[in-house]
Amino acid sequence: MCFHGAVVDIRMHKEFSINPTREPAGHSMPEFTKFLHETFSLPRDAPVSFKPGDETMKPRMMVISRRHPRKLMNVDEVVRAAERVGFEVVIDHPPMEHIGKVYFGDPTEDMQLKYIAYSAGVDESTLVETLGRDHPAVRVPESVHQSGLGKVAEHHLGKQDIRLDLARFEPVLRSAMDLLKEN
Template sequence: MLDIIDFLTQKVPDYPAEVVRPIYYNLSNSRADVFEIIGNIRIQGNSSTIFVASSLEGEIKSWTITPYARKGDNFVTEYVRSWKIKNHQENLPDCNQQLSIPTILFSTGGYCGNQFHDFTDVLIPLYLTSRRFHGEVLFLVADKRSFWISKYKPILDKLSNYDIVDINKENNVLCFKRMIVGLRAHKEFAIDPLEPPHYSMEDFKQFLRSTFSLERESVTNHVCRTRRPRMLIISRRKNRFIANEIEVSNMARSLGFDVVVEETGWNISVVAKQVNSFDVMMGVHGAGLTNMVFLPQNAVVIQIIPFGAELWAKPYFQLPAKGMKLRYLEYKVSLNESSLLGKYPLDSQVYRDPGAIYNKGFIVYHSVYLNNQDVTLNFSRFREILLKAFQLVQC
């Protein structure tokens, strides 16, 4: 990595004396507002303002943008600083540093710290936005969370050759000729190859395999000739845990799996290598299933869907699994298998109409079906899912 002190003191051509018309590309979509700007650009971090020099009358004077890929989420934007892009003709702040390479401004605020959101809101959009620069791009991080940067440093280092700038604490005026504000985003935990820049989730998985030196690219159909197929059961402790987890793991072993029951750890490099060694990964709907990005192609993902939580299951993990060339199975928990049974009157809307609870807002829905529900799996029903998984990865 090139130290930022050395980088900022490199000799670069002076900006032209005359102010020319900047070029704006609006890359916005339903999930994110994104601007790419080419011109005389000056960013003042401590005022959250980007100045773009222009001498032409009648142009739009300013925009406000929240550089986090969860557009329309009013709750999360309270934790992400907004930035102003101002089209100025005069009174521009003087440049303290002039930089010759492109830069990308994005936020690690919002829901960062939840692994699912780490990937769907930041890492996948950052890959989509920065990969074309082949490392020759500088990251300006707003709402910087040091633990987040440390955790995902291998990915960030693979995308940029330069040290990250904590732009909120930057007192100098940094000047660029090309800047992207915000991150491209397509779908939840997914990439649409039909949309620019025409990458795919398989491209992203290949990028991760290279980043973490993962050995297994694909699961073959001849696993059992050399070993028992390996299954990872993602354990949970705070909520949505499998109450009969030990019994379920023993049943999987009796069917022929080599089973590991474990909570995934903090060290993403260790987790990536661990998950890549499995043929089947299963867990209750939650952030732990995000680790499917490290599974080899043709591995099996089993999502256990808590009662009432189907609304989140398909977009968050079912559809993304297909884009990653993984085989997907799901198990829908019945009310009799849920700890919700008995918490509410028998005619409660919680049991009758989860969609109506969802319409009351995310916080209400989440508190009922996700934060306060554990599951006890029915052996005879769940055995069928395990048998299907075994058939998919055995000879």
């Protein structure tokens, strides 16, 4: 969705990924990762190199901030929390929507990179304020999904914004920083 052009195959085996058992030449996502490193002259395999006592090198964290439904309501607080943990934060505004795990998590794992997911809790959703806690979209989100894409689009994609609970989110940031320090 973000890429303006790339044709890899005429059959899709998996979203944004390569299934090496079904690819005729046996290519894999780690090979694709290596190809990207070589193509874009990326100098290292690890995202950042930490040296003991050197606090000048900060890993960069991108916050994808939407301008419409499903936007992050407290983006400034999230940025401050990430900076407290030690990240340099960059904010981007995407032109199109994504489905997190399918478009980010699965390809990342297939490339043998680390992926940390965060699922917003009920109290982080503005649907509680707009629809009420007893509405099926809030109380039993699966029921809305079972009603079809139209209802999902109406409620979860069209009316919901998120206000992250920083007490829940900061440990995720710390886990990410710990993973970076392991490299």
